Amino acid sequence: MAEAQIVLKGVGKTFVRGLQRTTALAGVDIEIARGAFVAVVGPSGCGKSTLLRLVSGLVMPSEGSVRVAGEPVVGPRADTGIVFQKATLVDWRDILGNVLLQLEMRGIDGPEARERARTLLTAVGLGGFENRYPHELSGGMQQRAAIARGLVHQPGMLLMDEPFGALDALTREQMRLDLEALWLRERMTVFFITHSIDEAVLLADRVIVMSQRPGTVDHVFDVDLPRPRGLAARNDPRFAALTDAITRIFLSRGVLDEQRLAL
Amino acid sequence: MFEKNGGALSSIATAIALLVVWEGATRLLGIPTYLLPAPSVIASDFARNWPRIADSSWITTLNMVAGFVLSVLVGIPLAMALAYSPQVERSIYPIVVFLQILPKIAIAPLFIVWFGFGTMPKVLLVFLLTFFPIVVNTVVGFKSVDPGVMELARSTGAGALRTFYKIRFPSALPSIFVGLKIAAALASTAAVVAEFVASDSGLGYLIITYNGQLATPMVFATIIVLGVIGLVFYFLIEFVERLVVPWHVSMRADQAGA
Numbered sequence: 001m002a003e004a005q006i007v008l009k010g011v012g013k014t015f016v017r018g019l020q021r022t023t024a025l026a027g028v029d030i031e032i033a034r035g036a037f038v039a040v041v042g043p044s045g046c047g048k049s050t051l052l053r054l055v056s057g058l059v060m061p062s063e064g065s066v067r068v069a070g071e072p073v074v075g076p077r078a079d080t081g082i083v084f085q086k087a088t089l090v091d092w093r094d095i096l097g098n099v100l101l102q103l104e105m106r107g108i109d110g111p112e113a114r115e116r117a118r119t120l121l122t123a124v125g126l127g128g129f130e131n132r133y134p135h136e137l138s139g140g141m142q143q144r145a146a147i148a149r150g151l152v153h154q155p156g157m158l159l160m161d162e163p164f165g166a167l168d169a170l171t172r173e174q175m176r177l178d179l180e181a182l183w184l185r186e187r188m189t190v191f192f193i194t195h196s197i198d199e200a201v202l203l204a205d206r207v208i209v210m211s212q213r214p215g216t217v218d219h220v221f222d223v224d225l226p227r228p229r230g231l232a233a234r235n236d237p238r239f240a241a242l243t244d245a246i247t248r249i250f251l252s253r254g255v256l257d258e259q260r261l262a263l
Numbered sequence: 264m265f266e267k268n269g270g271a272l273s274s275i276a277t278a279i280a281l282l283v284v285w286e287g288a289t290r291l292l293g294i295p296t297y298l299l300p301a302p303s304v305i306a307s308d309f310a311r312n313w314p315r316i317a318d319s320s321w322i323t324t325l326n327m328v329a330g331f332v333l334s335v336l337v338g339i340p341l342a343m344a345l346a347y348s349p350q351v352e353r354s355i356y357p358i359v360v361f362l363q364i365l366p367k368i369a370i371a372p373l374f375i376v377w378f379g380f381g382t383m384p385k386v387l388l389v390f391l392l393t394f395f396p397i398v399v400n401t402v403v404g405f406k407s408v409d410p411g412v413m414e415l416a417r418s419t420g421a422g423a424l425r426t427f428y429k430i431r432f433p434s435a436l437p438s439i440f441v442g443l444k445i446a447a448a449l450a451s452t453a454a455v456v457a458e459f460v461a462s463d464s465g466l467g468y469l470i471i472t473y474n475g476q477l478a479t480p481m482v483f484a485t486i487i488v489l490g491v492i493g494l495v496f497y498f499l500i501e502f503v504e505r506l507v508v509p510w511h512v513s514m515r516a517d518q519a520g521a
Contacts, residue, residue, distance in 0.1 A: 056418055076420040088411035092433045092510045105419035105429060133510055 005157060005189045006032040006055055010064035012214075013050050024050045026214040028064070032191065032206075034156075037183055039192040039200035041246065042210025042218075043255045048193045051215070052161050055191060056080050068157065078106065081155035081188075085162045087142035089134040089149075095121065096130035099149045106153055113152070120148040123182060140171035147182070157189045164199070173231065176203060180228055197246045201239055202229060209249055219249055300480040309484035316469065320488055323458065323465040326382060327450040327496065330389020334446060338394050339439065342401030363395040367453075371460040385457035385465070392453035393446035400442025404435030437511040440504040447500045451493035466492075 011028040014021055024047035032038045042048050053059040054066050057073045057080065066073045068080070081102075089098045099117040103109065121130055124144040134142055143163060150158055164172040180203060183190055194200050200207045201223055209219040221242055225233045233239050250256040282302050288294070289301040296304055309316070344351045345359075370391065374384035408431055416426045458467025466489050473481040504511075 058414065058417055076418050078420070080418070082415070082418050084411055084414070086411050088409060088415050090409075090412055090430065090434065092436075092508070101429065102419060105416060105421040105425060107421075107425075 003034050004031050005034040005036070005069060006030065006191065007067045008051075008054070008064065009067075011054060011061045011066060012063040013047065013054065013059065014062045023214040025054075025216065027216050029217060030208060032189060035187050035189055036206060037190045037192065037204045038206045038208060039194055039204035040208045040210060041194055041197055041200040042215060043212055043250070044195065045213050046210040047213060047215030048195075048210060049161055051210075052082075052159050052191065052193050056082055056159050078153070079156045081150035081153065081158045083143075083146050083150040083158065083160045083163045085165045087134070087139070087146040089142055089145055091134050094131045094133050095126060095137070095145045098134065098145055099152050102149045102152050108153060116154070117148070117152050120152055121145070123185065124148045125178060138171075140167050140175060143167060143175065144178075147179070151182075151186065151188065155188065157191070160190065160192045162193055162195065165195070172199075177230060179203065180230075184228060197243050197250075198234075201242045201246070202231075202233060207242070207246065209246055211253060212255060218253070219246075221245065297477045297479045300483060305480045305483045305487075308478075308480040309487075312481060312484070316466070316485060316488055319464065319466045319469045319485075320492060323451075323454050323467065323489070324492055324496075326385040326457065326465065327389055327454040327492070329382070329386045330453065331393050331446060331450045331496075333386065333390045334393040334397050335443070337390075338397035338442075339401050342398045343405060345398070346402050346405035359395070359398060362391075367391045368456050371457055374457075375461055380461050380463045384461055385454060388457040389450050389453040392449045396445035396449070397439075397442040400445070401435065401439050404438025404442075405431060407438070408434045436508045440500070440508060440511075443500050444497065444504070447497045448493065450496060451489060455489060 008028050008030040011025060011030075012023065013025040014023045016022075028051065030051075040048050040051060050059065054061055055068065055073070057076045060074075068077060089095075090101065093101060096117060099121060100114065103113045103117070118130065121127060124147050126141060126144050126148065129137065129141065134145070137145070143166075147163070150160075164175050167175060176199060190204075192200070192204060201221075204223055207221045207223060208217055209221070210216070211218040223238075223242060225236055225238060247256065251258065286301050286303060289299055300308075341355075341359075345356055346352075367388065371384070371388050374387055378384045378387065412430060412434070413426075416430050421429070454465065455467035455470070458465035459471055462468050462471055466485050470482055470485050473479075473485065
């Protein structure tokens with residue numbers, strides 16, 4: 001068993017806004033091995049994004065403990081890279097400059113860092129686009145740049161918050177393929193939030209299914225499909241069985257309802 | 264680009280046509296010069312009195328630029344304080360807004376009482392008129408930083424200073440330049456009004472004087488010079504904008520072309 005990279009024990013998060021208290025997460029226990037690709041899938045508002053923010057150190061838990069690489073998380077960490085749903089590139093820097101921004105903000109500089117930025121941009125398919133500005137690129141390409149930015153400081157742990165959610169279906173397929181290839185190359189721990197069952201099973205070693213709010217771990221599935229999976233993994237009977245099992249959980253919890261219109 | 268040049272050419276053609284019609288109409292209809300002088304009369308009077316206009320132009324330009332620079336030096340730091348400190352915003356912003364609602368030109372006579380006839384009241388009136396657009400737009404710029412980008416900045420663990428000069432300031436620059444350009448357009452108006460009221464020097468004073476002598480061609484000439492000064496000042500700011508925020512200007516060009 002590989003060493004645990006991310007450990008959440010009894011984690012709960014309650015947001016207080018005026019007199020209103022919203023419990024986003026309650027009693028979450030998760031353990032993720034170093035170098036694993038773990039996806040979290042759940043209905044909207046189940047606290048998936050809050051989970052990611054807790055692991056990233058952007059938000060502190062109301063109860064329980066979050067540990068990364070054996071240390072309690074007390075704030076943003078040097079070994080964490082984040083990719084959000086929106087690319088959030090800054091429009092005054094070209095693509096290379098945007099990737100380097102991650103390093104400059106962390107006080108890292110020098111020719112090696114610059115070289116790594118270029119290598120990563122090529123790895124995500126943006127070779128030759130280093131000096132283009134964000135508004136000159138498509139949504140998919142912007143998100144590729146955001147992934148390169150998330151990895152440029154060699155974080156060892158990449159947190160992705162519905163990174164392909166805003167892309168069109170075909171671009172999303174390509175991004176899934178490329179992300180798997182990138183992960184096989186870099187072997188960072190990936191914590192991947194999505195609302196797509198298909199995407200979760202296609203990409204991850206392990207799929208964590210969340211319940212509705214207050215979110216907690218409902219089920220955990222191990223996905224033992226061979227790598228690289230490509231898109232052909234969807235033809236594997238095990239793929240169908242897993243997506244079906246997860247769909248059934250959502251049906252039994254009322255997240256999905258086959259009878260809705262028949263009523 | 265091609266279209267832009269075509270636009271400039273056709274507007275020059277229109278201007279020339281207008282001048283010809285103007286010249287012809289004043290001659291054919293025998294309009295008295297003190298009512299509406301012909302362009303040729305304005306040009307020859309202007310050529311004769313050139314040194315006097317040049318001296319006054321220099322004074323007016325100095326008043327404009329000094330007031331504008333003062334606005335930038337006071338306005339941008341104040342806007343930053345307003346954007347980042349709720350305490351400062353609560354205590355100062357209502358006063359700033361109230362000052363804006365006051366018709367500032369009405370304050371001009373008071374400035375003369377307080378500061379006499381020299382440069383001071385004029386610079387202060389330019390400052391007063393150009394100050395508000397700079398403050399408001401700078402506040403907007405600093406407050407409308409993309410929250411996603413701010414979250415990214417937080418995730419890097421960078422300190423407040425680094426976040427300011429790597430993220431907040433560049434992100435606010437396009438909006439700051441909106442304020443600077445509005446202020447630049449107001450600056451010449453403010454300088455002339457101040458010179459009307461103080462009436463001792465500058466192009467504003469010259470207009471009042473020539474008007475009193477019914478030297479209408481010279482009034483026209485002075486107004487044209489004022490327009491040119493205002494235009495040059497405005498385009499100077501726009502030129503600096505192109506140097507400082509080229510990404511923003513290029514995005515605008517894209518949108519216009521689309």
